[in-house]
Amino acid sequence: MAKIEDKETAILKAAIAVFAERGFWNTPTSLISKTARVAEGTLFNYFATKDDLINAVYLEIKRELAKELMGSFHARETFRDKMRDNWNRYIEWGLRNPEKFNVLQQISTSFKLDADVKAQGMEPFAEIERLARESIAKGEIHDYPVEYLGALMDTQTAMTVRLMAMNPQADYQRIGFEILWNGVAK
Amino acid sequence: MAKIEDKETAILKAAIAVFAERGFWNTPTSLISKTARVAEGTLFNYFATKDDLINAVYLEIKRELAKELMGSFHARETFRDKMRDNWNRYIEWGLRNPEKFNVLQQISTSFKLDADVKAQGMEPFAEIERLARESIAKGEIHDYPVEYLGALMDTQTAMTVRLMAMNPQADYQRIGFEILWNGVAK
Amino acid sequence: MAKIEDKETAILKAAIAVFAERGFWNTPTSLISKTARVAEGTLFNYFATKDDLINAVYLEIKRELAKELMGSFHARETFRDKMRDNWNRYIEWGLRNPEKFNVLQQISTSFKLDADVKAQGMEPFAEIERLARESIAKGEIHDYPVEYLGALMDTQTAMTVRLMAMNPQADYQRIGFEILWNGVAK
Amino acid sequence: MAKIEDKETAILKAAIAVFAERGFWNTPTSLISKTARVAEGTLFNYFATKDDLINAVYLEIKRELAKELMGSFHARETFRDKMRDNWNRYIEWGLRNPEKFNVLQQISTSFKLDADVKAQGMEPFAEIERLARESIAKGEIHDYPVEYLGALMDTQTAMTVRLMAMNPQADYQRIGFEILWNGVAK
DNA sequence: CATGAATGAGGTTTCATTCAT
DNA sequence: TATGAATGAAACCTCATTCAT
Numbered sequence: 001m002a003k004i005e006d007k008e009t010a011i012l013k014a015a016i017a018v019f020a021e022r023g024f025w026n027t028p029t030s031l032i033s034k035t036a037r038v039a040e041g042t043l044f045n046y047f048a049t050k051d052d053l054i055n056a057v058y059l060e061i062k063r064e065l066a067k068e069l070m071g072s073f074h075a076r077e078t079f080r081d082k083m084r085d086n087w088n089r090y091i092e093w094g095l096r097n098p099e100k101f102n103v104l105q106q107i108s109t110s111f112k113l114d115a116d117v118k119a120q121g122m123e124p125f126a127e128i129e130r131l132a133r134e135s136i137a138k139g140e141i142h143d144y145p146v147e148y149l150g151a152l153m154d155t156q157t158a159m160t161v162r163l164m165a166m167n168p169q170a171d172y173q174r175i176g177f178e179i180l181w182n183g184v185a186k
Numbered sequence: 187m188a189k190i191e192d193k194e195t196a197i198l199k200a201a202i203a204v205f206a207e208r209g210f211w212n213t214p215t216s217l218i219s220k221t222a223r224v225a226e227g228t229l230f231n232y233f234a235t236k237d238d239l240i241n242a243v244y245l246e247i248k249r250e251l252a253k254e255l256m257g258s259f260h261a262r263e264t265f266r267d268k269m270r271d272n273w274n275r276y277i278e279w280g281l282r283n284p285e286k287f288n289v290l291q292q293i294s295t296s297f298k299l300d301a302d303v304k305a306q307g308m309e310p311f312a313e314i315e316r317l318a319r320e321s322i323a324k325g326e327i328h329d330y331p332v333e334y335l336g337a338l339m340d341t342q343t344a345m346t347v348r349l350m351a352m353n354p355q356a357d358y359q360r361i362g363f364e365i366l367w368n369g370v371a372k
Numbered sequence: 373m374a375k376i377e378d379k380e381t382a383i384l385k386a387a388i389a390v391f392a393e394r395g396f397w398n399t400p401t402s403l404i405s406k407t408a409r410v411a412e413g414t415l416f417n418y419f420a421t422k423d424d425l426i427n428a429v430y431l432e433i434k435r436e437l438a439k440e441l442m443g444s445f446h447a448r449e450t451f452r453d454k455m456r457d458n459w460n461r462y463i464e465w466g467l468r469n470p471e472k473f474n475v476l477q478q479i480s481t482s483f484k485l486d487a488d489v490k491a492q493g494m495e496p497f498a499e500i501e502r503l504a505r506e507s508i509a510k511g512e513i514h515d516y517p518v519e520y521l522g523a524l525m526d527t528q529t530a531m532t533v534r535l536m537a538m539n540p541q542a543d544y545q546r547i548g549f550e551i552l553w554n555g556v557a558k
Numbered sequence: 559m560a561k562i563e564d565k566e567t568a569i570l571k572a573a574i575a576v577f578a579e580r581g582f583w584n585t586p587t588s589l590i591s592k593t594a595r596v597a598e599g600t601l602f603n604y605f606a607t608k609d610d611l612i613n614a615v616y617l618e619i620k621r622e623l624a625k626e627l628m629g630s631f632h633a634r635e636t637f638r639d640k641m642r643d644n645w646n647r648y649i650e651w652g653l654r655n656p657e658k659f660n661v662l663q664q665i666s667t668s669f670k671l672d673a674d675v676k677a678q679g680m681e682p683f684a685e686i687e688r689l690a691r692e693s694i695a696k697g698e699i700h701d702y703p704v705e706y707l708g709a710l711m712d713t714q715t716a717m718t719v720r721l722m723a724m725n726p727q728a729d730y731q732r733i734g735f736e737i738l739w740n741g742v743a744k
Numbered sequence: 745c746a747t748g749a750a751t752g753a754g755g756t757t758t759c760a761t762t763c764a765t
Numbered sequence: 766t767a768t769g770a771a772t773g774a775a776a777c778c779t780c781a782t783t784c785a786t
Binding site for chain 4: 398477527
Binding site: 023025026105106109110142144145147148151152155156158159162163167170171172175176178179180182183184 | 209211212291292295296297328330331333334337338341342344345348349356357358361362364365366368369370
């Protein structure tokens with residue numbers, strides 16, 4: 001049969017859309033395949049189980065986000081600027097992709113990911129922690145555990161996206177970073 | 187343990203225990219009733235639907251947490267001390283009640299609560315936002331939107347609990363508050 | 373709800389009927405519940421899995437057969453008479469209960485029974501082997517391994533039932549026993 | 559092993575192997591084609607349906623067994639020797655080819671073969687029944703219905719193979735024939 | 745003839761909910 | 766009010782078969 005469109009991609013897209021709307025626990029695989037305009041069985045040709053599909057969705061989104069963020073570290077000079085760039089890109093990506101953002105949050109907090117998938121998803125943050133260590137060495141920011149800084153950055157960004165989505169005209173993006181930076185800077 | 191226990195309470199307790207272990211989407215009501223040593227049908231005498239039960243669990247935990255935190259605002263003098271007291275009580279409660287903390291997070295992020303239940307659950311934060319407004323008026327902290335401050339306090343506390351649960355000997359509790367306070371103080 | 377009729381029995385009976393007609397591998401549980409005039413889910417209240425049901429069917433039939441045969445050993449005097457009585461009862465039961473006989477054969481040859489169920493099903497033959505040992509000691513029959521004699525008795529009886537079912541007017545019942553006895557007698 | 563092997567043969571061999579291991583009801587055609595290192599669709603170029611394949615497997619094995627047994631009738635002089643030769647060859651073939659033996663039993667007892675295939679599979683026994691008739695005429699053995707004798711020979715041989723496979727050091731092969739012969743001889 | 749992606753009916757099992765007792 | 770057997774829709778997944786390449 002003609003591979004007119006990539007079915008795997010169609011399934012992933014459909015999964016993100018319906019997961020965002022109904023929550024992934026509440027979404028039958030039949031709805032995903034229907035949304036993807038694909039037979040019910042086809043889904044399982046690409047993803048052996050629903051859990052595998054969820055892992056794949058997570059990884060797909062994380063990879064897209066990582067690509068979005070990766071550039072930020074090299075485009076700026078100071079650690080503060082790198083961090084702010086990262087902050088801004090994350091938030092803007094989240095606002096541009098509310099479904100993906102939403103699904104990522106869902107999966108992160110309510111699903112037991114495969115260990116290797118989880119590890120892959122964490123890579124992007126390795127870089128930010130490395131930069132934080134450098135900055136600590138230079139005496140720019142306080143000597144806090146970098147894993148705490150990474151987690152803080154992550155949760156605060158996510159929270160900011162959520163608030164901005166509900167209240168678009170507020171100035172949370174600038175304020176949030178100001179608070180974050182003042183919190184850690186010497 | 188009380189020998190004769192209200193069945194409703196028994197069901198709520200059982201629900202929290204099994205939700206914490208398996209996730210509430212993954213938990214059949216039959217397991218809850220079994221854990222509560224109550225007939226399957228009995229559960230539905232107290233909670234018309236599973237969704238109602240989830241709402242009730244949420245409210246139950248939120249109320250307990252609120253009671254824990256409420257006192258903090260009056261025991262201290264300055265806003266900083268009130269805030270720190272609140273921070274500490276939240277974290278210590280979370281560490282003492284990992285199941286309840288866990289279930290609260292689950293429900294908050296992956297369940298569509300009834301509007302009125304959600305509203306009731308937010309009450310405790312009204313107080314903290316009121317205090318923040320006072321403090322802003324006194325010029326102690328920056329003039330940031332109080333709803334942002336409330337949300338920040340909430341997510342950062344929760345994140346800190348999670349990290350401390352995984353790494354108990356770390357000093358996250360003190361550090362976290364330091365960052366938070368430095369972030370907002372003038 | 374009124375327990376007007378024993379549903380468990382109804383399900384077992386229905387299973388035997390449809391297994392006989394279509395083979396148990398080819399029989400959906402939905403057809404069993406439909407035949408038993410019971411909801412699809414009800415079947416699983418009584419038998420956790422289809423495999424459990426098959427084990428139960430096997431045991432049910434074996435027990436009935438055992439009851440039928442058990443008496444035979446005491447009603448007669450000589451070993452030959454006991455054996456012939458057993459032979460006759462088995463065959464007549466098989467002809468009277470073609471469905472049960474058929475299903476028993478099916479399960480015995482094409483299903484991996486639970487170890488304990490298998491063991492329970494074998495009990496009746498312990499007795500015949502014990503009697504064979506006695507008879508050997510008395511010098512009535514040849515000193516052949518009793519487990520071989522038991523298996524021979526079993527397969528030859530079953531084969532005879534099958535042939536008689538296809539060709540009812542033949543004299544296989546008498547002939548078969550004659551061959552069997554002459555084969556083992558001194 | 560032949561490097562280039564007929565795909566049809568490869569499929570038949572693979573089917574026997576996996577049927578023996580998992581039972582043919584439990585074996586998906588996809589596993590057969592995979593085992594045969596052939597595409598899923600290819601199997602259906604040779605066998606229109608799974609049922610057709612099962613029929614073909616049956617016939618293939620029966621033919622091999624027939625070839626093995628056919629010679630026996632001419633290599634010996636007396637009917638007893640022919641019969642014993644047949645008995646021995648069957649048993650030894652069964653022990654040498656446990657998978658084929660197993661699959662043959664499975665299909666014979668749990669599958670509705672096509673009428674013509676069944677007829678073809680029975681041919682070898684026509685010969686033994688013819689010889690039995692001769693022997694009866696000569697007064698060597700009792701005048702029993704030859705179809706009963708054929709069926710007896712078949713089931714008893716099969717049972718003996720099964721027992722020997724489980725208990726290889728026992729003397730069932732010799733004993734079994736002794737019983738069989740004494741049963742029918744005058 | 746060979747391939748393997750695609751199909752969708754159908755299989756077993758789960759589970760929230762009902763209701764007669 | 767408490768019970769738990771009964772229900773049946775729906776979930777996930779399998780697999781024989783088709784067919785465009």
